[in-house]
Amino acid sequence: MSGFLTGWLSVEAPVLLVVLPLVMAAICAVMPKDKIAWLLAFITTLICAVLAFDIVLQTRGEQVLSYALGGWEPPFGIEYRIDGLNAPVALLISAIAVICTLYALCSTDAEIEPKKRAPFYAAFLVAFAGLLGMVVTGDAFNVFVFLEVSSIATYVLVGMGASRDRRALNSAYNYLILGSIGATFFVIGVGFLYMETGTLNMADMADKLAVMGDVSRVSQVAFAFIVVGLGLKLAMFPLHLWLPGAYAYSPTAITAFLAATATKAALYLLFRFVFTVFDPSLEFIGATLTWLLAVLGVIGMFVASLQAIFQSDARRVLAFSSVAQVGYMLLGVGMGTALGLSAGYVHLINHGIIKGALFLALGAFWYRYGIVRVSDFKGLGKIMPWTMSAFTIAALALIGVPGTAGFISKFQLLDAAAQNGWWWAVGAIVVTSILAVIYMGRMLEAAWLQPAPEVNGKPVEKREAPLPMLVGMWVLAIAAIVFGVVPSWPVELANGAAQVMLGGGL
Amino acid sequence: MNSHMILRIVAKFLIPLIVVFGLYVHFHGDFGPGGGFQAGVIVAAGVILYALIFGLKACKEAVPPSWIRIGMTVGVLFYVGTGILTWLMGAKFLDFDILHPATDHPLGQHIGIILVELGVLFTVATVMVAIFYAFGSRQPEIMDEEQDF
Numbered sequence: 001m002s003g004f005l006t007g008w009l010s011v012e013a014p015v016l017l018v019v020l021p022l023v024m025a026a027i028c029a030v031m032p033k034d035k036i037a038w039l040l041a042f043i044t045t046l047i048c049a050v051l052a053f054d055i056v057l058q059t060r061g062e063q064v065l066s067y068a069l070g071g072w073e074p075p076f077g078i079e080y081r082i083d084g085l086n087a088p089v090a091l092l093i094s095a096i097a098v099i100c101t102l103y104a105l106c107s108t109d110a111e112i113e114p115k116k117r118a119p120f121y122a123a124f125l126v127a128f129a130g131l132l133g134m135v136v137t138g139d140a141f142n143v144f145v146f147l148e149v150s151s152i153a154t155y156v157l158v159g160m161g162a163s164r165d166r167r168a169l170n171s172a173y174n175y176l177i178l179g180s181i182g183a184t185f186f187v188i189g190v191g192f193l194y195m196e197t198g199t200l201n202m203a204d205m206a207d208k209l210a211v212m213g214d215v216s217r218v219s220q221v222a223f224a225f226i227v228v229g230l231g232l233k234l235a236m237f238p239l240h241l242w243l244p245g246a247y248a249y250s251p252t253a254i255t256a257f258l259a260a261t262a263t264k265a266a267l268y269l270l271f272r273f274v275f276t277v278f279d280p281s282l283e284f285i286g287a288t289l290t291w292l293l294a295v296l297g298v299i300g301m302f303v304a305s306l307q308a309i310f311q312s313d314a315r316r317v318l319a320f321s322s323v324a325q326v327g328y329m330l331l332g333v334g335m336g337t338a339l340g341l342s343a344g345y346v347h348l349i350n351h352g353i354i355k356g357a358l359f360l361a362l363g364a365f366w367y368r369y370g371i372v373r374v375s376d377f378k379g380l381g382k383i384m385p386w387t388m389s390a391f392t393i394a395a396l397a398l399i400g401v402p403g404t405a406g407f408i409s410k411f412q413l414l415d416a417a418a419q420n421g422w423w424w425a426v427g428a429i430v431v432t433s434i435l436a437v438i439y440m441g442r443m444l445e446a447a448w449l450q451p452a453p454e455v456n457g458k459p460v461e462k463r464e465a466p467l468p469m470l471v472g473m474w475v476l477a478i479a480a481i482v483f484g485v486v487p488s489w490p491v492e493l494a495n496g497a498a499q500v501m502l503g504g505g506l
Numbered sequence: 507m508n509s510h511m512i513l514r515i516v517a518k519f520l521i522p523l524i525v526v527f528g529l530y531v532h533f534h535g536d537f538g539p540g541g542g543f544q545a546g547v548i549v550a551a552g553v554i555l556y557a558l559i560f561g562l563k564a565c566k567e568a569v570p571p572s573w574i575r576i577g578m579t580v581g582v583l584f585y586v587g588t589g590i591l592t593w594l595m596g597a598k599f600l601d602f603d604i605l606h607p608a609t610d611h612p613l614g615q616h617i618g619i620i621l622v623e624l625g626v627l628f629t630v631a632t633v634m635v636a637i638f639y640a641f642g643s644r645q646p647e648i649m650d651e652e653q654d655f
Contacts, residue, residue, distance in 0.1 A: 012593070012598075012599065015598075015599045019586060019589065019599065022582070022586065023582070023583065023586045025582075026578075026579045026582035026583055026586075027579065027583070029575070029578070029579055030575060030576055030579045067598075068598065069598070069599060069600060070598065070599065070600040070601050070602065071597065071598045071600075071601035071603060
């Protein structure tokens, strides 16, 4: 099937998706007025979202888009390769970026010093370009370059939270150290693969590795390095230590952007390497899936959910919940069946939407009333009804209430676990969902059932979040419901992705 | 400022040579070792030498920090601009062959690489100087207001 864009735009869309935000970032950095920089960033993300949507349409029905950069034909040159596996992730990233940019119009006024706002948008666009680059490229070393591009910009963005909370600097530094270790592990793995196969093009690499089969110890070592490196980036359970701080103290728009996209892009890379570059039917990869990814996923679901329950800072509750949700996705991947992969992939999309909405609403509470602690949520349902409603919808979706997107993906995951005969996993999903009820329920209970605090004997007056903020979180909240009631589109995308993963090579 | 006469005179003599050598490394980059990155570092070394000998203040008057910021952007735009040029000429992004019609010798590739590496030179040189300014301008005490470099 083809997209709605025609001619040049349609052909050049894969590379335009990365080039446009990179150019605009450079221009944004020297803009004298922050509102002009904002406008440029907003238009850029909007165009990228349109391009990404077109790419999703173009890649329907197992179509593959291949773009040879600089006219150097793959496997010698760098190839941008988009199929059913990465197109939806690119769309997710650019759609969330549009919403977060719109949101940043208001939130930066409160969080970033005026003269740092134009560089803030520039760094945001660089991070955005890096994430898109990681997703669309078909070259293993190019992945590393874009991984670093997005990571370095992200460290800066997290550190910019310092004018709101000095702990942001500490978190940014933590993230820098752990993120660099992750990238180093990844590039060591790519280096080993290059040594073994003599190519950096992923499709070519997959062909060469398929010939070698199980005998190559170097490729096994490479696999281990890549899984650990990406595990750090995607906050796989014991490697998630950078995440709570980075999510809690960065500027609110960035928190939402990171939570919805950064770990998702890294997770996509894990899918890409485990299933399409390597052959998942090999023994050592099967063992990794079952005994490492699935088991760590389940442990992460429990431990992070329990940690989320005992946090007093609402941002940290959601951050730990993110670690737990990554566990669900890893569990889906760990099953290695089409149903499990599809479930993990749907959860990736749905969780991006849901967590984005939650963090945006949380940022709005801070923007209006400086609320970050769960105990301060008292009466928020009466003070900020629209914001709190969006938060509630997303919270219900996170728990997995029927009729929301979270239910679809969790139910599919349950189904996949049951068909696999993994009854312990079924139990784990149900129990951790109950834990989610506890940690999200604490906030909802305080917000809706408790009276609003009083100032000088009068209840706090009602002050809704500004419109640009509300629009973004409501778009995501409505998406969480629509994808729960009519799940055909995300499920179709996920099935396409699962087909790419299990279809035997790229 | 009157002391260290030898240092000052040698530096004044050397800095233009350093910059020229940087440009040599850049333009000779597609025949021998070198390229935009190395050239950028060498050019930046010239500026940093000036700051070491004559002081940061004099250096900031000679190479203002506002230029540095613009230089970083210009470099990136030069690189991407080359790509956009190839787009406008009807080829793929960064396909340099279109830049020159010669068929017996890939002259277009030479032109393209020189242009792209010129962008790299700009960005690397200015970023190096920016890093130097950022570290050099650090205030020993905590100030009430943050100062830009």
